[in-house]
Amino acid sequence: MGKRQKADFGTRMNTFFKLIWSYRLSYLFIAPFVLCFTAFIFVPVLLAVLLSFTYFNALQPPHLVGWQNYLYLLSQDLIFLKNALPNTIKFVLLVGPGGYIASFILAWLISQLPNYTRTLYALIMYSPSLVAGAAMTAVWVPLLMGDRIGYINSLLLNIGLIDKPILWVTDPKFLMGSMVAVTLWSSMGVGFLAQLAGVLNVNKELYEAGRIDGIKSRLQEIWFITIPSMKPQMLFSAVMAIVGTFKAGEIGQQLSGTFPTPQYSGHVLMSHIQDYGEIRFEMGYASAISVFLLVMMYIANKLGHKLFGSRGDE
Numbered sequence: 001m002g003k004r005q006k007a008d009f010g011t012r013m014n015t016f017f018k019l020i021w022s023y024r025l026s027y028l029f030i031a032p033f034v035l036c037f038t039a040f041i042f043v044p045v046l047l048a049v050l051l052s053f054t055y056f057n058a059l060q061p062p063h064l065v066g067w068q069n070y071l072y073l074l075s076q077d078l079i080f081l082k083n084a085l086p087n088t089i090k091f092v093l094l095v096g097p098g099g100y101i102a103s104f105i106l107a108w109l110i111s112q113l114p115n116y117t118r119t120l121y122a123l124i125m126y127s128p129s130l131v132a133g134a135a136m137t138a139v140w141v142p143l144l145m146g147d148r149i150g151y152i153n154s155l156l157l158n159i160g161l162i163d164k165p166i167l168w169v170t171d172p173k174f175l176m177g178s179m180v181a182v183t184l185w186s187s188m189g190v191g192f193l194a195q196l197a198g199v200l201n202v203n204k205e206l207y208e209a210g211r212i213d214g215i216k217s218r219l220q221e222i223w224f225i226t227i228p229s230m231k232p233q234m235l236f237s238a239v240m241a242i243v244g245t246f247k248a249g250e251i252g253q254q255l256s257g258t259f260p261t262p263q264y265s266g267h268v269l270m271s272h273i274q275d276y277g278e279i280r281f282e283m284g285y286a287s288a289i290s291v292f293l294l295v296m297m298y299i300a301n302k303l304g305h306k307l308f309g310s311r312g313d314e
Contacts, residue, residue, distance in 0.1 A: 045294070051287035058281045069288035080289070083264035084272040087176065088246070091268055092300075094180045096245040099187035103237060106188065107195040108222065122196060129189035140182050144168040144255065169255040172265035179251050179266055189244070191237035198233030202226055231308050238304035246297050249274065269293045 052069055056062035073080055110121045143151045146167035153165040168174050206225050207215075215221055227234065249270020252261040260267050260275065269289060277286030 191240040198230030235308040
């Protein structure tokens, strides 16, 4: 590098550092977020990726095994291939879009109510997500008990729809359906509130303009005005629904009372991670499963951005 090039490089670096220094106050405001993001997201994800290429039993130092964890996961782990992955996909497809659509429909219906009634119904819909753990024991376990005193079995027996009690949470044929029902019941969380806020903040003048332009029904208003006007809230709700659905893993164990669930019928990726990470202490392999789950969540989030994001969001 010649003297002139060195001088130009030095000048550019001086300009760069002066520019950084001129915005020093701004960095103080973003420093808490950067520190939290680094400590609780970036570093754990980086460590998980690194550990996924090792054998680590949490007692001895990890040693490198390369791609062996991923090769075993995708070719030889029969529980993953036959149970965890198909169950996760089925659970996500039923709960994710189902809960998302239900959130929007309920948010729109509640938005049509007067202020006081709207607040009351919003609180009622949101409360299950706040007390999901306690409600599991107080509400769903008695409802889904597999004997004659279980509320659902008792009702169905009394009206003659069944001849004997159904094992809702211990029969592999019914466990996934029970998991979906309970998760949908508790899915009206932050995403639901975001959609309600989005519906309420749509400019009312747009509806008046739409009627002048030929919109004749509420369904057309929703499709052509409401949904396009609340895309940021719908995107946020979609991301929350995707993350929450993929993270749901303990619901099967809580309902059935066993780990693993009967015939692995409620075994999802989070259960598989828990099995290898907390019970078998194969932390390297558990990290590989976690990275695979992270990739699935990333792909699903990109799909959500394609559906509801604008160019500036991608």
